[in-house]
Amino acid sequence: MSSFAKRKATTTQMTTPSAHPQNHSSDSVRSIISELLSVALPLMVSAGTFSLVLFADRTLLLWYDGTSMSASMAGGNFFWVATCLPVGIASMTGAIISQYVGAGEEHKIGRFLWQSIFLGIFSIPFFSLVAVAAPELFRFAEQPESLIPAEVTYMRLLLVGAVGAVLENALSGFFSGTERTRVIMWVSLASGIINLVLDWLLIFGPGPFPELGIAGAAIGSSIAFWFKAACFASLIFYYDRDGRYQVRKQFGFDWPLIEKLLYFGFPSGLMFLTEASGFTAMVLRIGRLGDVPLRATTMAINFNMVAFIPLVGVSIAASVLVGRHLIETGPSRAIKSVVAALAIGWAYSAVWCAAYLLLPDTMMNLYELNTPSEESAQAIAIARGLLTFVAIYVVVDATQLILAGALRGAGDTWFVLGTGMVTSVFSFAVGLSFEPALTFAQETSNASLHWWWWMITMWVWLLAIFMAGRFIQGRWKKMRMV
Template sequence: MSSSEPLPTPDGQPSMMAAIAEVFRVALPLMISTGTFSLVLFADRTFLLSYDGASMSAAMAGGNLFWVLVCLPVGIVSMTGAIVGQYVGAHQPERIGRFLWQSVWISLAFAPMFAFFAAIAPWLFHATGQPDSLVSLESTYLRLLLIGAVGNVLETALSGFFSGTERTSVIMWVSIASGVLNVVLDIVLIFGLPADPFFGWALPAMGIAGAAIASVIAFWFKAAVYIALLLRPRHQEQYQLIRGWGIDWPMIRNLIYFGVPTGLMYVTEAGGFTVMVLRIGTYGDIPLRATTMAINFNMVAFIPLIGVSIAASVLMGRYLVESGPQRALRNVHAALVIGFVYSATWMAAYLLFPDWMMSLYEHSATDPESVQAIALARNLLKYVAVYVVLDAAQLILAGSLRGAGDTWFVLAGGVTASIVALAIGFWGEPDQAGLHWWWTIITVWVWMLATTMAVRFMQGKWKTMRMV
């Protein structure tokens, strides 16, 4: 046993503290990586609030729709890490390079779809009932983001090699570098640069377009760095990364079989959430702006938990093949402990310090509408506090089920919960002042997702599943 292996208990399984340490070792870099992304989103929207409150609202709606459009391919290639983990557990490293290439080919194949959605962007926002004053801003933001869509999917695929082989610190450092680049570009491109005293040139303020361009550059930057790291000679012999470049249809079919339900689940969750946000947007810019502010703080808590979910998925994939379900189960319990501690800390913060959180927006509030939105957002944090712990549970359990290969149930459960939540929402929607109604629906929706994933996990069917 290597020094990095958890110490066993009398039944041959690692102690809970050892399992927590192992999950934390894999998850912490991923939490920092995804947390960097959440801070970049927070910075994006806060900078846009300083520039123009309407741009902040448009970035929320446009960014959500962008995620809906990319999450099918992102979901498909996000299974790369879990399947690579199973190759590691099966002691077949020589197959990893060829499999990674199949994830790359799938990423590139979605480029025509992104171009199509960029062409019809204004129609998409008009069809959802967005105010005319926001449609132009939302369309500009979405169209520019879609230039980086392939880069976003590609970097997700390539990062799967590093998560699946448990080199998660690489993902952390690449994400930090990308995040710093994004924030710097945000400041320069959103607000512009004054005329240079020597050369006389200036960079005009680009507002929401500048924020989108900064994100696009960051997407492609991450993809380029991952490619450079993968080309290092030490990876070639063990994983045969360059030699495996050809198309392998059985591997593609395997990735699509397990990845499509993951992508469709992302579509379902993102689509359901986007519909709810867009319905809030029909009540006016102030409710949408308040929702954006509250969601920003929700994202700071939620997105790092994706890192714990990825770690649970990868370790499930590895140990289910290598050691059996008992070892995998111990790691899932450890991931839940980490998720609960982290999310409970944020729950306490939402309840105890809402005024301090909202004060971070006050210096950027340059118009009366933003001041009103801040007051509304302060109360919306109570809804986030109600569901944040269960959100952690559903993320980690869904990730664990996907790591075992139970992706089709995760899809079915997610679709059912989303349809029920939206049906209740539209059936009982008030004629006016629907902001709090839709936040109640968001809370109920998360509770249903958590219950569905918990029941499925406890049934134990995942114990007999394999993906390789």
């Protein structure tokens, strides 16, 4: 067992709160919700900006060329699979920093933050190898040969911004961990605007700008990743101008801290990898059915993201508040924060559930603003029906996301990893075992498409059941990361 794991095993036996409480607020319902919203709302706006950018990105590609929209789904998913392990590790920065804050050890934050930055730099060789191997990866996944060139182009240009994506996740952890989430919101809004403007200019090429199509969409996203990383870095130095967090003075490698980040972050990153791989594998199976089913899936997932991604902000808020309150006051207040997060998540996702069931035609009309091709028109018709699947799992998805964030905030990252692995492998195995035979008949193609959407739905429900069981069981209440 590693030295840090031994220390961690000892600290998980702690059952009493920190002896250094900081500014406890009232436990009234109003104060709990107010505290949560003060952290979560800016993060929801930040994540919502990202979801809207992705939505606009794919919609613009549909207007430019329906094939490009399909390719962006597969290429974007492969990009996420390639980056989610280092991004997942980096994303634990905020939860660990929140526990430093709760323990009154803010002077240790700078040293720890540098280790997450080094993580991003160390990932460069891996991203380079993925970029070289991209064509073979898509052929191995049995993608239509006509889509592979566009998928490879999109993925490779996104990988130019991969290190920036890792760095911006690590650096934003400073602001979420110290509960300065408004900074994340404003930087994300600025980045989103830049991304949208670049998408329009580089996809369609008005005036003096080149018409780059799907390549332009990827270039705009990569620039946005690096812009966010640069903004966060500059602002961290600004907020540490008095040396409170020791960012300037604590530059350098610290192997025990790297070990700590990897111990808690590696399972989180593997969880992201497992979930991303499971989802991507299901989407790629849909891609084998042809361009139209994949395009329809992309359209439905596009609207799913608008509902889902802002809830990532609530999940991060739950993670940060659980981490801080476990140190400051013990598990009671942490539980109340999670309950408040669930209430907000359920209310938000219920609105979208109703919209998916009652307004599918209105939603899909957005794709028809620009005269669609015959294939896109077919995809739009199919996507209307797929929104029913999203309605079935959208509230449950909010539940698993928030509870997983709460468990990670306590340090229960290995359980979250195990749950993600088991449910992903199980759902994909069931899908493969009973998948309808692939033929060129339209009715069989639709049956296969719906089958994989049922597998996605089952997978989300299984995640929620396991996360709820673990949270109720309560082992996380004794865990500490600092």
